[in-house]
Amino acid sequence: MGLADFMKEARGQLDLTSEALKLVAARFETAMREGLAGRPSSLRMLPSYLARPGGGERGDAVAVDFGGTNVRVLRVRLADGRAQSEKSSSFCLKDPKGTYDHTRAQTRAEELFDFIARHVADVLAGESAILPLGHTFSFPCRQEGINQAVLIQWTKEIRTSGVEGRDVTPLLTEALERQGVRHVRPRAVINDTVGTLIAAAYQLRDVDLGSICGTGHNTCYLEPCHPLTGQPMIVNMESGNFDGVTLTPFDRAVNDASGYPGAQLLEKQVSGAYLGEVVLAALRAMTAEGLLPAANKSWDRGTLTGVNLTQVLKDGPDCGKTKSVAQTQLALTDLSKEQLLSIRKLVESVTGRSARLAGATYAGVVRYLDPGLGRGHVVAIDGSLYAHMPGYDAGIRAGLEAVLGPGARSVTTRLIKDGSGIGAAIAAVVADAQA
Numbered sequence: 084m085g086l087a088d089f090m091k092e093a094r095g096q097l098d099l100t101s102e103a104l105k106l107v108a109a110r111f112e113t114a115m116r117e118g119l120a121g122r123p124s125s126l127r128m129l130p131s132y133l134a135r136p137g138g139g140e141r142g143d144a145v146a147v148d149f150g151g152t153n154v155r156v157l158r159v160r161l162a163d164g165r166a167q168s169e170k171s172s173s174f175c176l177k178d179p180k181g182t183y184d185h186t187r188a189q190t191r192a193e194e195l196f197d198f199i200a201r202h203v204a205d206v207l208a209g210e211s212a213i214l215p216l217g218h219t220f221s222f223p224c225r226q227e228g229i230n231q232a233v234l235i236q237w238t239k240e241i242r243t244s245g246v247e248g249r250d251v252t253p254l255l256t257e258a259l260e261r262q263g264v265r266h267v268r269p270r271a272v273i274n275d276t277v278g279t280l281i282a283a284a285y286q287l288r289d290v291d292l293g294s295i296c297g298t299g300h301n302t303c304y305l306e307p308c309h310p311l312t313g314q315p316m317i318v319n320m321e322s323g324n325f326d327g328v329t330l331t332p333f334d335r336a337v338n339d340a341s342g343y344p345g346a347q348l349l350e351k352q353v354s355g356a357y358l359g360e361v362v363l364a365a366l367r368a369m370t371a372e373g374l375l376p377a378a379n380k381s382w383d384r385g386t387l388t389g390v391n392l393t394q395v396l397k398d399g400p401d402c403g404k405t406k407s408v409a410q411t412q413l414a415l416t417d418l419s420k421e422q423l424l425s426i427r428k429l430v431e432s433v434t435g436r437s438a439r440l441a442g443a444t445y446a447g448v449v450r451y452l453d454p455g456l457g458r459g460h461v462v463a464i465d466g467s468l469y470a471h472m473p474g475y476d477a478g479i480r481a482g483l484e485a486v487l488g489p490g491a492r493s494v495t496t497r498l499i500k501d502g503s504g505i506g507a508a509i510a511a512v513v514a515d516a517q518a
């Protein structure tokens with residue numbers, strides 16, 4: 084097979100048509116209904132026990148934002164409808180120099196939470212006021228209340244032992260006690276999508292979806308009448324686990340090589356942790372066909388990062404940036420212009436598919452909430468892909484328009500920076516007032 088034929092076939096699989104996106108949205112809507120009714124569904128539809136905030140919440144709180152390998156601790160003040168982060172510290176659970184890694188299976192839950200609690204102690208050093216704490220824990224959790232969350236399964240390739248199946252609130256509370264932090268009270272545990280929705284809704288009207296397009300991918304929405312309470316409640320769909328999109332051979336290769344084959348299929352097609360892996364799978368297929376030279380380096384997991392993909396997407400007509408990524412990351416030199424252009428097109432197709440799929444799932448939620456598209460809807464979004472990847476927002480809009488047609492005008496997308504932490508602080512203040 085020649086390069087042109089390979090590219091035609093690969094792009095035919097990756098560049099989803101409007102019909103394919105409509106099918107994704109329809110399947111997503113069905114999966115929402117099934118999951119909410121407690122029937123088998125790839126959408127977990129997890130209750131958060133939180134509704135939209137009123138906007139008048141006031142007070143100080145601490146937020147621990149555990150999203151993946153990075154954790155942030157923030158001290159937040161809520162006043163007059165504004166949330167302000169007063170102090171913060173960000174740290175990595177995995178030392179880039181390799182001296183420690185709290186995300187591997189050899190680390191125990193207690194070590195991981197002690198490490199986090201020590202950072203809370205640092206941020207609050209010198210303080211004595213009693214503060215409510217909101218914990219953003221961005222993994223699928225079964226909740227039976229606002230301050231209780233049992234980890235169902237790790238995602239984002241984290242494997243720390245002894246956390247799955249346990250409630251993370253006592254794990255954090257006990258670690259804080261061991262580290263001598265006695266003046267904070269853990270009050271709420273939330274997902275980052277829920278935090279993003281809450282932080283946006285604190286200031287804006289019409290926000291009914293919250294989503295993360297970053298290392299991981301997931302979306303939550305405000306269910307107007309939750310079956311558990313008959314009241315409005317934000318539902319964490321864990322949409323990264325949605326299985327309604329046809330897998331390409333590249334997706335199958337990524338899924339087979341992952342820590343959890345069969346799980347998080349949409350996340351493996353959409354999120355920053357996997358986009359580079361999908362591109363690598365396509366490049367491996369090109370090499371196998373003799374369309375790229377064999378590299379004298381193995382392409383391990385993480386060879387192509389989100390930053391590399393962004394560099395390629397920003398390339399000019401001379402393909403200089405693609406050439407440099409091919410040399411430094413893939414150890415491929417002397418590529419022809421046609422080969423460089425093919426790599427760039429693959430990156431465009433894989434990242435464009437990610438954005439359009441996210442948009443199609445948002446359209447599915449909007450259809451579920453408002454079949455006649457009679458009112459405005461705001462999707463609050465955070466994450467590195469949405470914030471930094473060229474063309475990502477346009478791709479989301481293309482996905483919305485493919486499904487909703489002109490009705491997509493009723494849907495607005497908004498970047499909400501650091502909403503996951505701010506939202507946890509708002510949730511903590513709300514829960515503290517109810518305690």
Ligand code: BGC
Nearest residue numbers: 221222223238295299300301
């Ligand atoms: C997790 C979600 C989270 C998303 C974004 C996924 O891997 O399962 O809970 O919201 O990543 O961080």
